[in-house]
Amino acid sequence: MIEVIDGGFFTTAQDGGRFGYRHAGVPVGGAMDRWAYRLANALVGNNGDEAVLEATMAGPTLRFHVEAVVAVCGGDFPCALNGRPFALWKPMAVEPGDVLEVGVCRTGFRAYIAVSGGIDVPPVMGSRSTYVPAQLGGFAGRPLRCGDALPLGAAHGRRVAEPLRWGLASAARRYISGKMKTVRAVPGPEYDEFTPESRRQFFAARYEVTPQSDRIGYRLSGPALALVREREMVSEAVVFGTVQVPASGQPIVLMADSQTSGGYPRIAQVAAVDLPILAQARPGDLIQFQPIRPEEAARLYTEQERQLAGWISAIRRQWEGER
Amino acid sequence: MTVEYTLFPLCEYAVTIRFSDRIDEAVNDIVHQTAARLQAERKEGIEEIAPAFSSLTVYYDPLVAGSYADVCAWLHENIGRSEQAVRRSVRTVVIPVCYGGEFGPDLPDVARFHGISEDEVVKLHSAGRYRVYMIGFSPGFAYLGGLSPRLATPRRAVPRTKVPAGSVGIAGGQTGVYPLATPGGWQLIGRTPLRLFDPHREEPSLLAAGDIVEFRPIGAREFARLERGT
Numbered sequence: 082m083i084e085v086i087d088g089g090f091f092t093t094a095q096d097g098g099r100f101g102y103r104h105a106g107v108p109v110g111g112a113m114d115r116w117a118y119r120l121a122n123a124l125v126g127n128n129g130d131e132a133v134l135e136a137t138m139a140g141p142t143l144r145f146h147v148e149a150v151v152a153v154c155g156g157d158f159p160c161a162l163n164g165r166p167f168a169l170w171k172p173m174a175v176e177p178g179d180v181l182e183v184g185v186c187r188t189g190f191r192a193y194i195a196v197s198g199g200i201d202v203p204p205v206m207g208s209r210s211t212y213v214p215a216q217l218g219g220f221a222g223r224p225l226r227c228g229d230a231l232p233l234g235a236a237h238g239r240r241v242a243e244p245l246r247w248g249l250a251s252a253a254r255r256y257i258s259g260k261m262k263t264v265r266a267v268p269g270p271e272y273d274e275f276t277p278e279s280r281r282q283f284f285a286a287r288y289e290v291t292p293q294s295d296r297i298g299y300r301l302s303g304p305a306l307a308l309v310r311e312r313e314m315v316s317e318a319v320v321f322g323t324v325q326v327p328a329s330g331q332p333i334v335l336m337a338d339s340q341t342s343g344g345y346p347r348i349a350q351v352a353a354v355d356l357p358i359l360a361q362a363r364p365g366d367l368i369q370f371q372p373i374r375p376e377e378a379a380r381l382y383t384e385q386e387r388q389l390a391g392w393i394s395a396i397r398r399q400w401e402g403e404r
Numbered sequence: 405m406t407v408e409y410t411l412f413p414l415c416e417y418a419v420t421i422r423f424s425d426r427i428d429e430a431v432n433d434i435v436h437q438t439a440a441r442l443q444a445e446r447k448e449g450i451e452e453i454a455p456a457f458s459s460l461t462v463y464y465d466p467l468v469a470g471s472y473a474d475v476c477a478w479l480h481e482n483i484g485r486s487e488q489a490v491r492r493s494v495r496t497v498v499i500p501v502c503y504g505g506e507f508g509p510d511l512p513d514v515a516r517f518h519g520i521s522e523d524e525v526v527k528l529h530s531a532g533r534y535r536v537y538m539i540g541f542s543p544g545f546a547y548l549g550g551l552s553p554r555l556a557t558p559r560r561a562v563p564r565t566k567v568p569a570g571s572v573g574i575a576g577g578q579t580g581v582y583p584l585a586t587p588g589g590w591q592l593i594g595r596t597p598l599r600l601f602d603p604h605r606e607e608p609s610l611l612a613a614g615d616i617v618e619f620r621p622i623g624a625r626e627f628a629r630l631e632r633g634t
Binding site: 100101102103104105106107108205206214215217218267270315316317318320322323340341342350352353375376378379382383386 | 412417418427461545547586604612
């Protein structure tokens with residue numbers, strides 16, 4: 082069991098997502114930064130679909146009541162174990178009584194705290210992800226609070242020869258950079274309905290992430306985008322990364338908790354490979370969209386999946402060596 | 405019958421099939437027939453099929469189902485083949501509603517807006533047969549078509565911060581039921597004791613795209629009984 086001493090700013094249990102219910106209007110949800118989520122799980126020796134804790138901006142303080150392996154991946158959150166600095170992107174053995182403090186994020190915005198065995202909250206509709214707007218899944222359908230007791234999966238008690246002297250190379254975290262984020266995007270289904278000036282602006286200007294941004298969507302601020310001719314749109318599918326433009330002309334990028342359908346014109350679709358970059362953007366950061374062809378986005382997606390599989394099997398080989 | 409449609413990639417793992425850009429019952433029929441056919445012919449790597457008003461979106465795993473072109477080829481093979489039309493049985497779902505009173509605080513306003521009695525509003529609303537065009541917007545929320553134009557009422561000027569789950573409302577030419585307690589600006593005329601969305605049911609959404617919905621007026625006593633029983 083893990084005891085929550087301080088829940089942090091907004092910490093929720095998340096896994097890979099709730100699939101199979103889009104026809105029922107249920108958002109997929111899951112970890113915003115799937116890259117860091119999957120690597121964090123692999124680092125603690127999990128299979129890959131276990132639930133982890135997603136911390137936002139200011140992390141939680143946790144006390145372990147069992148022995149386990151823990152890893153933190155994602156933005157640059159200063160972490161301490163019993164007051165001593167704790168490195169990110171590497172596994173660490175913890176013992177009953179140990180206290181992990183995840184501080185305030187310096188760069189990036191989200192961290193994934195994976196624990197061996199996974200956070201064993203009851204699955205709802207096949208997933209342990211928290212969808213806060215419907216109080217669905219996760220720990221009581223809400224962010225963590227002081228006093229919560231998080232159950233761990235049976236496999237938590239991995240005994241390892243200490244200390245674990247390996248971790249991930251910095252190449253795995255290069256995408257979490259400064260304030261300026263370049264994000265590739267494919268022109269969306271209604272792209273051609275925007276004025277030539279709006280189409281140019283969208284890929285030329287920088288859009289600022291506003292404080293009205295959350296797991297559902299990021300509201301951006303920048304040059305207003307306009308349609309050549311206003312028309313009544315019929316609701317159609319939207320997904321994580323869809324950039325829609327409401328009447329205000331200020332774009333909204335839909336994120337992991339995006340609803341399943343929407344009725345606003347879609348100017349672009351962020352390339353799935355660059356969603357982790359966006360997931361690590363914070364209010365005040367600037368987004369520069371860069372046009373990319375759909376075939377190229379598809380190729381990069383497959384390539385990234387293979388690259389990730391490569392990292393994960395390298396981590397598994399390390400674990401084999403520990404046994 | 406040949407069906408006209410266009411395909412476009414929504415993202416790296418989804419393709420949308422659009423039959424029209426209007427809301428139309430005949431088009432929506434084609435959407436549901438196509439969804440049923442694709443569901444029946446589903447091949448490995450095709451993960452989800454989600455119908456909308458006049459389009460449907462197929463989600464796939466590109467590492468299993470193949471490229472966008474591969475999935476399009478599969479779709480072309482299976483769309484609009486009327487010679488093997490999949491017979492789709494249409495389900496009618498009856499939703500009991502306790503109209504007015506504390507459950508329908510805007511019923512008097514709706515009646516006044518149209519210059520008719522509250523009873524007439526209830527009679528008109530419960531006489532309709534409503535098509536579930538699609539489920540979307542929020543978990544279990546059904547977009548219903550078929551509201552009598554005599555009941556079309558603008559949204560409330562100031563939305564409520566919390567509308568209880570099960571509330572039945574009118575917004576413009578639409579009627580619908582709130583599956584979850586959320587903020588909302590619809591004119592509330594009643595409430596159902598049924599749970600439109602229950603994450604612990606095998607099929608969490610009571611309504612599915614393509615269903616027909618009817619509303620049956622009930623009294624407060626039956627409401628309480630059904631609420632206890634369900």
